[in-house]
Amino acid sequence: MATSLMARPVPATRSRPPATAFETATGVEAVLSFDCMGLSNDPSAIQQRGRDVIAQAQSGTGKTSTFALASCQIVDTSRRDVQVLILSPTRDLASRTERVVLAIGYYRNHGVHVVSGTPGRVLDIIKRRTLRTKAIKLLVLDEADELLSRGFKDQIYDVYRFLPPEIQVVLVSATLPTEILEMTGRFVTDPVRIVVKRNELMLERVDQYMVPVEIVDWKFDTLCDLYDNWPISQGVVFCNRENIRWSGTATSAWSRTTHMVEWLAEKMRDSNFTVYFMHREMPQMERDAVMAGFRSGATRLMITTDVWARGIDVEQVCLVVNYDLPNSRELYVHRAGRVGRFGRKGVVVNFVKDKEIQILRDIEQYYGTNVCECPEDPADII
Template sequence: MGLKDDLLRGIYNYGFEKPSAIQQRAVMPIINGRDVIAQAQSGTGKTSMIALTVCQVVDTASREVQALILSPTRELASQTEKVIRTIGDFMNIQAHACIGGKSVGEDIRKLENGVHVVSGTPGRVCDMIKRRTLRTRAIKLLILDESDEMLSRGFKDQIYDVYRHLPPELQVCLISATLPHEILEMTSKFMTDPIRILVKRDELTLEGIKQFFVAVEREEWKFDTLCDLYDTLTITQAVIFCNTKRKVSSLTMLIG
């Protein structure tokens, strides 16, 4: 792929051995300056794909923002920023997460000190641009991550606002699980002759990960089923997702 040596060190240090399907297909077109529409869901390695392409195109000699990533949630924006800093550690890549819920003063201080990459939510990024704290003149790459989710959360106007403040010679990469009409409308306005990449459903799971499901008919049986899994399998570490905060709290107490 012709990646920078220090970037390769960061990639191997992060634990990568073999690129996923989305990484194999999307990295080179983005590095070569093409606009890209990547239809991919979570679990495809898209966040690390974003990180390594951003680290490759950034010029670390310039302490200006050169890449901007917009995400629908604070958690995803923060995760992306952390992966960029980890993979770009040997390159001394400076990245910052511009997200709501954090101090505006901290954002201002970080941006004034100079960063190469900003990962954020549309609302906070738009605010920082309008405050003239986030200077956009050197931005050459805009990545819209989980674009369909951003539109479903009502960020359309803010995305367009951000785009209007960016340089005319801009490379755009759009990542979305689905491509509804609003997404296609956005691509026609933001992009020039984009390459479209589709990751098929049978390629969604990263190599080495196995997926199983247990059909539990009644809510009150779920905890016992979870306990049975722990009794049956050797689980050293696990992340358990629940669909409400209340369930997280009650499960924590039960496990506690």
């Protein structure tokens, strides 16, 4: 039976929580084992309609599996309707969530009960009436701070208007700035809040270093030295999203505008290093092929932008290099979160010019963490 897709207004009753209330809610009991969770094939009434949740946790601590388990637990497999909608800021993250849900849902004989996608794509299929929303009872915003930022906010509002008024909403991210938390009143009602203190966001097994670089051109030589001499399994180099003019080889008369990561990857390859690169402007099929090759260990180094900063797991990555410092404190946390996951040791190395040292010190102070000068001997680090 087709469902009506008449957009409904955002309820005015969902009031914003006070700015001082952004702490973990009281009375939230910790469950120490899966056996104690009471998971079953027949969800109870409280499992079918729980409270709204704002959940924050460090990178690599299992946020995806948490809401994937909850999604699989609450669906009624006797119905054929989509009952859970999970939104992610990138297709890469949406695909990863799909794989986790499928792995868990394999044991529950699911049909298409859970949809994982990006806001724009989901909004499109809703408007085309390909996705029926009347039975959706759980909305998950993965990387909620990114989804509620300027680039996605209007799409999130539009998707939300098509959902049932009694829907349960779960917001999940490693970073939840105050300005984002103040916006959540549009979506959540009296939520359970699980919030990590700023000085606990950095994973304990991640060591952070800085390498002062007086001239920008010296960054490349420094990166080559790191890659050539450090005993790492795999590493990720982050550049900011900027285009540069590149003149090609010394004998060529042409020039073109290219993405920074492409320029850096080509320079590394010209120096006989094997590297991969990935950025948001690449076709998705190409990005998938690059990720598959990197996961297989075909190369030790990935050069990328912040498209790689959230939710992408590669077990062997133990080094993150900030070739450019990120544009926000939150992005620093997400980049650093690519290492030190699941109890493994990781290292973050920041290339900083003289004027950028204060930026790094501000990040260090804000999160109560420690960034040391990089020692000359790699054996002292990894």
